[in-house]
Amino acid sequence: MNREAPLVSILIPNYNKAPYIRETLDSVLNQTYQHWECIIVDDHSTDESWEILEEYSAKDDRFKVFQRPDHLAKGGNVCRNYALRLSLGEYIQFLDSDDILALTCLNEECRFVKKYPQKDFLVFNSELFDKSPGDLGVLWNIDKEENDFYRYLKTDGVWQTAGALYKRSFFLLNLAFNEDLSIWQDFDLHFRAILVSKNYKKLLGLKPNIFIRNGLENSISRTKDRKVVLDQLKNRFIIYLSFKELIRKGGLDFDKPGYFIYKSVCFWFAAQFYVKYGRWDGFIESLNQLRKSQNLPFYKCELYKVHCLMLKVANRWRPMKKLLVFLGGIK
Secondary structure (H helix, E strand, O other): OOOOOOOEEEEEEEOOOHHHHHHHHHHHHOOOOOOEEEEEEEOOOOOOHHHHHHHHHHHOOOEEEEEOOOOOOOOHHHHHHHHHHHOOOOEEEEOOOOOEEOOOHHHHHHHHHHHOOOOOEEEEOEEEEOOOOOOOOEEOOOOOOOOHHHHHHOOOOOOOHHHEEEEHHHHHHHOOOOOOOOOOHHHHHHHHHHHHOOOEEEEOOOOOOEEEEOOOOOOHHHOOOHHHHHHHHHHHHHHHHHHHHHHHHOOOOOOHHHHHHHHHHHHHHHHHHHHOOOOHHHHHHHHHHHHHHHOOOHHHHHHHHHHHHHHHHHOOOOOHHHHHHHHHHOO
C-alpha cells in the first residue's frame, strides 16, 4: 500500500437527488487530498441526476458513473455493494448523494491512516445540517467510555454511514450491505462490523469533517404515514431480533449485562406497538416472535403483557435508562 497517499474510493448511491448532488460532488472535487476516485451508481433516477453525473464525469475522470444493471434489484444497498465491486481504492469512504465533505476531510482521514495503518477501519464524527454545513451544530454522536457492543444493543448508533473509513480488503472479506433491508441498514452493518473486528479506532473527539443533511421532506424515515411508521417499527424489531443469531454465528455469546440489555430492548420494541400506537395486536404479534426467538416460558410472556399494560397506564414513554431499571424484575 502507498502509505503516503493511499487511493480512497468514495462510493455514492443516487436516486433523484438532482437538487443536492452538485453540492456533494463539488465537495469531493474540491478536496485538498487528491488521490481519490468517486464511484456513483445511479438507481435509474427519473429527474436530471444522470445528466449531472455525466457532466462531472466529463469534467474529471476520477468521477466514474454507472447505472444500476437491470439484473440487480433496486435499492441503495444494492448500489453501494455494486460500487464496492467496481472500486479500486485501498480505503472505502461511503457517502450519500446529499452529504458534504469538508475541504480537508480526506486529508485528515489519511493522516490517521498513516498513524494507525493496521486498523481495519477508523471512525470519525459527523455533523447534521439543514441548509448549509454548520447551521445546526448537532453532532451525530459523542464518544463514551461504554463498550460499543452495549451501545449498539441499546440502539445507540455510534457512527453514521459516512463516518467510517474502511480498509477495502477488510470490508470485502467480512461485510456487505444487507440488500434485503430498506431501513436501519447502516445500524445492521455497523453492528456486524464490531462483531467481526475489535481492531478499529474511534476518533469522535475531532472536529467533524463530514456533514449529513437532515430532515429531507421525502425521507422515508421521517414519514408521518401511520402504516409506514408501523412497518418501520416492525422491520426494526425483526432486525434487532436477528442480532442474537449474528452474535452466535460470530462465535460470541452474551454476558449477563449484554443479555439483560438485549431482552429489555426487545420488549421496548414490542411494547411500542401498544404504548405508542395503541396496537395491542401488534404487541402480541411481536411478543410471539420474541417468545419463539428466546424460548420464553408462558409465565414470562404473561409478565411482559402486564408490564406493557403498566407502561400504557403510566401514559408516558420512559427513557431507555429508566426502562432498563423498570424491567429489572424480569429475570
